[in-house]
Amino acid sequence: MAHLTRRSVLRGSLALAAAGTGTLSAPHIAKAAATTATVWFAQGFVQDEDVALRKAVADYEKQSGNKIELSIIPFAPERQKIISALTSGVVPDLFDSNPAEIVQLYGWQDRWVDVSDVVETQRSQFSETALLAAQAYNNVTKKRATYGVPLRAAVVPCHIWKSLVEKAGMKIEDIPKTWDAYFDFFKKVQDNLRKLGERKVYGLGFQVTANGVDPYNLFMAFLVAHGGQDIVTKDGKLHLDDPKVKAAAIKSAAYLGGAYRDGYVPPSAINWNDADDNNAFHAKLMVMDVDGTLSTEVAIKEKHPEWYFNEIVTHGTPGYPNDNAGKPVPAIVGFTNGLIPKGAKNVTVAKEFLKYFIQPKVIGEFVELGLGRWLPVMPALAKSPFWQNPKDPHLKGYIQQGLLDPTRPDYYVFNLAMAEVRSQHVWSMAMIDVAKDGAKPEAAIDKAFKRIQEIFAKYPMA
């Protein structure tokens, strides 16, 4: 039996200290084989999304012989994990853009590996909007480059309870086609429902809140529809001095805040997070919701097929309202991109996996197995029987709106400052000022514009 000696205790202590230091300085991936890549991806809203991703990874591993260490992480923790990893410098080889704007946010800081060679393999397949949104301005090189590999997309359609509209004695077919009249229709639905004794059903599910990404998406949809689409142009320049932009912003704040103030939006909307409007819609607290992706419909498909097939109507194309002059409103598309951070240990395998993953057959299957919550990023994939299924009441209109009709990327693609406008909830505060504090829309927008100018001043572009 070995005796405990002074030297052995000392050696043990030093070894323990050295092991501890070694573990901290060398993350697990450093010890992985050369053919292994670590991948993080956000957990899906429905389990099928995760199943689809695991299948794609398993197929790749089988085909390539490489190993993918896949971590599927819930949305919010993954976002925190990504930002922590980028802050500490201990990064995985590949992750999805969560939040979407990190492509531009960290592209500015020169933190991504250029993936134009990956995108090049399928360039002809991607939509123009997807290719644009994969780029970011690099403040170190003073150039734009392709840092993201488009994986999937989403737009903001309208979700409507047909059963509630009919209960109010109205018809889906009667919904007007122009912007303000479209939303006014649901105010009338609420008025009628009140007369029938429905004291807790509201006409409009506007996210007049300062949490999550929904309120920004909502306000931007209104801004574009009211003629403010040039708030930031492709060259990254801000145009708050454009009278059309200002008028559009005022009209948007007035309509959204006014609807809340006038009692057409659930009062709790002022404190909603991104999931709360979905829950409220499912609880039939409101007649309609303006919300990104098909998560509202997909979430209940299995449990309540009668809702999915008969009771809920999705207004993509057709259905989504035109502007007040009757012209179609281009949908703002958000993308999930694959990103390889600088400092990744196995860029080669990460790129190889991405090249495999974005093959039309593979990425198309990945999106479809996720029940169509997300859109594909390649127009050719819209022709698949899944998206064109005549028996499905939601998918065809959704993909038409988000992939085949005119679209545009979000404005932070052109200037990173807009990402901070989004995360700081500048538009939300304008809506809330009108909705809750009784501010005049003009004053609320003046305040918002001042804040936007301050934010843009932080990101001067060459």
Add this chain to the structure above:
Amino acid sequence: MMDTASVVEIGRTERGRATLWRFLRGNLKGTEYTWALAFVIPYVAVFVTFVAYPVVYGLWMGSEPSLYRELFADPIYQQTVVNTVLYLALGVNVKMFLALLLSGFFMRPGWWMKTLLLIFVLPWAVPQVSTFISIHWMLNGEWGFLNNVLYTLFHIEGAHWLNDRWTALGAVIVSHIWKWTPFWTLILLAGRMAIPLEIRDTARVDGATGVRGFVHITFPLLANLYLICTLLSTIFLLGDFNTVYFVSGGGPANSTHVLGTLGIRNAFDIAQPRLGVAAVMSALPMVIPLVIVLMRKLRTTEVQL
């Protein structure tokens, strides 16, 4: 050749070095010193890795003055400071005062008192995240339990508790008090039980019963414990995240954040980790004096409960 003065000087230096070396070795000799090192090294390694490094890293992340300029100019931060002060002042003091009173109540004899204590401790024993989420839903203006009860029983349309800064902050404070009062009651109850029976009996013979007994006997003997508990609770509460995050979510319109939740918002929602660290670091001028006072109190050698 050296003169006498030089030799004396060298001798002094050598003696000085030897004294310093002995001092550094803690007057330990030979194997004693080696054994001491063997036992100390693992603790030092753990301390450096898990205590010193994170603190220094945090200080480094929040070291740029420009961060604080940006932070102090942010109206949300200004509101947050007010919220934090209110949360501490009301949350800690109301909770500790209630705990003090309730600890006296639970000193009563009887099996039913023990049963009641068991029930009373439940809010503290159940997981806090799920209870705070339940409170959040209970307070929902449209379908929450509270407003439904009000409407069903009295036909009153309840307020939208979480839609207003002050009612939302009030809900956060009440939730905190509800959650943590049982814990501090138990601590103070233990303190009361440690007061020797003879002292209480003697006081009773002298006529110090009821309020007089509390004012002149119980509270003076509990004062030190009460102060330490209050300081500890204040330090815990300064770093609190769960209550605000799950009850009010920092809303409406970011108006009920405290420093802990604002730090997380800045770090991860806005993706500015340094600004998040700066928000939390800005509490240091309050935390450090509290820790110093607490340490001093804990070092008190007087016989006090």
